[in-house]
Amino acid sequence: MQKIKRFLFICFLSVATCWVLVANSTPTISYPVTATSEQSSLNQPLMIDLHEVVSSILIAQDMPAASAQRYVAVLTKTSVVPATPSTSAFGAAGAVLVGDRLIVRGDFSNLTSPLRDYATDPLDPPNPNITSGVHIHQGEPTVNGPFQYALTVTSEANALNGRFMGEYPLTTEQMQALSEGKLYVDLHTKRNRAGELRGIFQPY
Secondary structure: OHHHHHHHHHHHHHHHHHHHHHHHHOOOOOOOOOOOOOOHHHHHHHHHHHHHHHHHHHHHOOOOHHHEEEEEEEEEHHHOOOOOOOOOOEEEEEEEEEOOEEEEEEEEEOOOOOEOOOOOOOOOOOOOOOOOOEEEEEOOOOOOOOEEEEOEEEEOOOOOOEEEEEEEEOOHHHHHHHHOOOEEEEEOEOOOOOOOEEEEOEEO
């Protein structure tokens, strides 16, 4: 419990720091990507990438910065349903909603094993849309909701650390779910096939 509290506290401080840095460098828009002290150098490029993507969309569509809504998801083992897996992994994601377009950037570290490979270890029945081990689902915090999108993953050489990203148009139902805290990211590994980390997108 102390480790979780410390992790969330560090995430909060990192989010605030990133938000201030971006706000000072570009006054028109600001948003966070969470990070622990170990992840700060890894998340800085993610934060910059997310900022640049969102800024270009706002300019292209002539939209005010205020129209971009910011979200954060802290991925923890205790959020996994139905059981808490044995792992010391952690992850975080930042997301921005521009119109109906959700832009996601995030990372993960210290997995128990590489991500689940759905090509060799598919669901029953298989779902061809599940192309990676990191997904967005829709559902209540205490249940496993239906799959919505697969995130694109780039893993490091050890396959236990990496980044994920995605950009998706949301339906009216998905936008409603996002606003109600019912869109979440989950991460599946070979050892914890049903889920090793999970985090709900929360407004920031």
